[in-house]
Amino acid sequence: MNRFRELKSSTLLVDGSEANSETSCIRRGNAHLDQLVESPSGIAILDEMLARILLLVLLYSRPAISKDDDSTVPAVRVVRIQVEYPNATVKDIPKIHKWNSIMRNSVIASLRFINKHWLICGSGPNGERPANDCGKAQVTGEVMGDNHYRINATFISERDPIKNVKVDATSTVIAVSQIGLKGGIFQYTNALKVLGKPSNELVFDEAFFCYKGAVLVDGDKCRKEIRVLRDDPIREREPIEIDRLIAL
Numbered sequence: 068m069n070r071f072r073e074l075k076s077s078t079l080l081v082d083g084s085e086a087n088s089e090t091s092c093i094r095r096g097n098a099h100l101d102q103l104v105e106s107p108s109g110i111a112i113l114d115e116m117l118a119r120i121l122l123l124v125l126l127y128s129r130p131a132i133s134k135d136d137d138s139t140v141p142a143v144r145v146v147r148i149q150v151e152y153p154n155a156t157v158k159d160i161p162k163i164h165k166w167n168s169i170m171r172n173s174v175i176a177s178l179r180f181i182n183k184h185w186l187i188c189g190s191g192p193n194g195e196r197p198a199n200d201c202g203k204a205q206v207t208g209e210v211m212g213d214n215h216y217r218i219n220a221t222f223i224s225e226r227d228p229i230k231n232v233k234v235d236a237t238s239t240v241i242a243v244s245q246i247g248l249k250g251g252i253f254q255y256t257n258a259l260k261v262l263g264k265p266s267n268e269l270v271f272d273e274a275f276f277c278y279k280g281a282v283l284v285d286g287d288k289c290r291k292e293i294r295v296l297r298d299d300p301i302r303e304r305e306p307i308e309i310d311r312l313i314a315l
Contacts, residue, residue, distance in 0.1 A: 139288040142275035144189065146224040148244050149270035150253045154263040155216035169258050171206040174220050177252045178204055185243040186230050189223045216262055218253070224273070241271045 228237035
């Protein structure tokens with residue numbers, strides 16, 4: 068029992084000494100701070116300390132800001148080519164069974180022929196479809212006059228410069244499509260022969276899109292939106308279907 072009291076007393080003494088030591092340090096620190104505030108030289112010292120703290124904050128926050136600025140990815144490039152047929156036998160088109168299906172399959176075959184040599188067709192993110200496959204192209208036809216028909220082909224495209232499959236060469240989507248047009252790639256011998264020979268020049272348009280959850284910046288880049296509400300659960304965002312993305 069006596070031994071227990073001695074240990075307890077010594078413990079209290081040590082704890083009390085430590086507490087007194089901490090209190091003494093705090094008092095000395097407060098007194099030193101009061102002296103700095105009350106003197107012009109002390110205020111200058113405090114200003115210098117504050118400036119150094121702000122500098123450290125800026126230095127350590129810069130990587131985070133740069134990382135946020137770099138959080139962009141290339142936008143999805145969608146191109147549309149229009150092929151004009153000024154000498155088409157338009158009156159015979161309604162007589163052809165499954166015209167739209169034949170037209171779509173024929174145009175996609177033409178795009179795939181070009182893509183076999185030059186990689187013009189792109190793919191969506193996350194490997195949602197095979198890379199460099201033109202099978203998702205949207206193909207429509209328009210009657211422009213009694214003898215004038217137009218075919219629109221819209222598809223996700225690689226960015227220029229595109230690459231040649233076999234040799235180390237580059238080109239552009241519009242250039243290789245124009246070469247294919249002049250080479251007869253869009254003149255057909257099946258049911259589409261009623262369209263006749265296409266004109267020598269095609270019309271080319273392009274646009275850039277972002278999938279849901281991202282916004283378009285700088286014309287051709289996407290930045291992911293970071294918006295988390297306090298009471299809103301975080302949900303995984305789903306990409307927009309290509310049929311909804313492309314507007315003809």
